[in-house]
Amino acid sequence: MSEHHFTIDDLKRILFEGAGADESAALGGDILDTDFENLGYDSLALLETGGRIEREYGITLDDEVLNDNRTPRALVEAVNDNLRRVAGG
Amino acid sequence: MSAGAVITGIGVLAPSGTGVKEFWDTTLIGKNMIGPVTRFDASAHQARLAGEIRGFDPAEHLPVRLVRQTDRMTQLALAAADQALADSGVRLETVPAHQRGVVTAVASGGSEFAQNELRKMGGAGGGHLSAYASFAWFPAVNSGQISVRNDLRGPAGALAGDHAAGLDALGQAGRRIRGGARLIVAGGVDAPVCSWAWAAHLSTGLLSTGRDPERAYLPFDAAARGHVLGEGGALMTVEDETAARARGAHTLYGRIAGHASTLDPRPGSGREPGLRRAAALALADAGCRPADVDVVFADAAGTPRADREEAEAITRLFGLRGVPVTAPKAAIGRLSSGGAPVDVVTALLAMRDGRIPATPQVEPVLTYGLDLVTGRSRTASVRTALVLARGHGGFNAALVLRAVD
Structure with missing residues (x-):
């Protein structure tokens, strides 16, 4: 279970690998409750990020997961919910 | 146009x-x-x-x-x-x-x-x-x-x-x-x-x-x-x-004065390729006569057959050795869809500076009848330029650029 826990640092790493970061995407600061769009990640970047999370963690994320969770905190929680369901079920 | x-x-x-x-x-x-x-x-x-x-x-x-x-x-x-x-x-x-x-x-x-x-x-x-x-x-x-x-x-x-x-x-x-x-x-x-x-x-x-x-x-x-x-x-x-x-634009490099494109006839038909017609239509679109053209930037496909066809198209329009022709792309290769736009840039800069760049390394076949600029760039007043391009599969296009007063 612990090895399947998804953290904000995991998300930052995957965001950077998949979409990169530039001056407008300040991944260094406290970003937990900042909207992805304000961090410079559009729907396409989130699609790529979702695909990478799915591959790495062996899960499937519904489209709504990426549409409904607009901040890093919300997305991290949604991914962990999914991981718990997979582990429990 | x-x-x-x-x-x-x-x-x-x-x-x-x-x-x-x-x-x-x-x-x-x-x-x-x-x-x-x-x-x-x-x-x-x-x-x-x-x-x-x-x-x-x-x-x-x-x-x-x-x-x-x-x-x-x-x-x-x-x-x-x-x-x-x-x-x-x-x-x-x-x-x-x-x-x-x-x-x-x-x-x-x-x-x-x-x-x-x-x-x-x-x-x-x-x-x-x-x-x-x-x-x-x-x-x-x-x-x-x-x-x-x-x-x-x-x-x-x-x-x-x-x-x-x-x-x-x-x-x-x-x-x-x-x-x-x-x-x-x-x-x-x-x-x-x-x-x-x-x-x-x-x-x-x-x-x-x-x-x-x-x-x-x-x-x-x-x-x-x-x-x-x-x-x-x-x-x-x-x-x-x-x-x-x-708005006070500082440089008007040139005017897009005329354009035309044509397709070649079916291979083996024996009919004339479409390049000359594209050039003639582009000149007509620009309201120019062949005598107005100061330089032709050739497509320069680089196969004996295509070169001969292009030379025939040019000499039928302009006469034997009737206009300076050049293909500076011989130094850089053919850039696919980027090649002809680079030729357009070269033509505009030739107009600006009054210099026609040469076709490097080439000694033209004399019977083609082209006045190919070779060796060194040539000093010339360039007010009207014709740029030619052909594409694999029978595409032909011609663009006429004119200097802006």
């Missing part, structure tokens, strides 16, 4: 230079920029030379996020568009968003990006593609990304037709300006030096298998044996002349 469309900004990235100054200096010298392919391992192929752009780092020009989602041809195109807009001095926010647009030429699309994604399908990744694979290969991707980056919400297009499309894009920009647009970014940029695009081009049988960079691509020479591929291209800022003058 009306006198409406003028070119006010140039962006060029070619094997001979990134940016107008470096490109023009190298072109005037006629320095050969063809060399062994370094962008992928071409050692298994018979064609192993290319005109490559050296030292282009996309991260110096574009946000990292954009670099991750773009093919090399799009990275080069975005940099060229930035140059073209900056050179024009236009403040885009002063042009209504729906009156500014983009038209690019395309040969096939983002081949290297597509090839790298397709490789993942059979690899350890388990068949996963990047989300960016949904569009990064797409034939219209250069127009799309240029539009997004510069908020060009007006007329947009992507034209296919191998080399000929590069002139069609500029002709289309002229028509869009006449139709009410104020500004169109137009031209073409390509990056075919990757294994997938190489395979496609090899299948045409038109690539030179020469190993000597100075002798592999010799259009109009008795030793012509096909062409060498290169990468890069040019984009230009095309504006409505009245609007450009009203």
Whole structure:
């Protein structure tokens, strides 16, 4: 279970690998409750990020997961919910 | 065509230079920029030379996020568009968003990006593609990304037709300006030096298998044996002349005065190829006579048959040795959909400086009857230039450029 826990640092790493970061995407600061769009990640970047999370963690994320969770905190929680369901079920 | 469309900004990235100054200096010298392919391992192929752009780092020009989602041809195109807009001095926010647009030429699309994604399908990744694979290969991707980056919400297009499309894009920009647009970014940029695009081009049988960079691509020479591929291209800022003058544009490089495109008749029909007709129609569109033309930039396909056909088209219009002809692309190779736009840039700079760059390394076949500029660049007043382009599959295009008083 612990090895399947998804953290904000995991998300930052995957965001950077998949979409990169530039001056407008300040991944260094406290970003937990900042909207992805304000961090410079559009729907396409989130699609790529979702695909990478799915591959790495062996899960499937519904489209709504990426549409409904607009901040890093919300997305991290949604991914962990999914991981718990997979582990429990 | 009306006198409406003028070119006010140039962006060029070619094997001979990134940016107008470096490109023009190298072109005037006629320095050969063809060399062994370094962008992928071409050692298994018979064609192993290319005109490559050296030292282009996309991260110096574009946000990292954009670099991750773009093919090399799009990275080069975005940099060229930035140059073209900056050179024009236009403040885009002063042009209504729906009156500014983009038209690019395309040969096939983002081949290297597509090839790298397709490789993942059979690899350890388990068949996963990047989300960016949904569009990064797409034939219209250069127009799309240029539009997004510069908020060009007006007329947009992507034209296919191998080399000929590069002139069609500029002709289309002229028509869009006449139709009410104020500004169109137009031209073409390509990056075919990757294994997938190489395979496609090899299948045409038109690539030179020469190993000597100075002798592999010799259009109009008795030793012509096909062409060498290169990468890069040019984009230009095309504006409505009245609007450009009203905003105080500092340079009106030239006017898009006439354009036409034709298709060759069916192979084996015995009928005349379509190039002469395209040139004649473009001259008529511009309201010019052949005697008005000061220089012809040749397509220079580099096979004996195509060279002879082009020479016949030129001499039937202009007479034997009736007009200076040149093909500076012999130094950099044929840049696919980016080649003809680079020729247009060369023509505009020839007008500006009164110098016609030479066709390097070539000794023309005398019976072709061309006044080919060879050896050194030639000093001449250039007020009207005709640019020709032919594409694999029978495409022909011609563009007439005239100096602006």
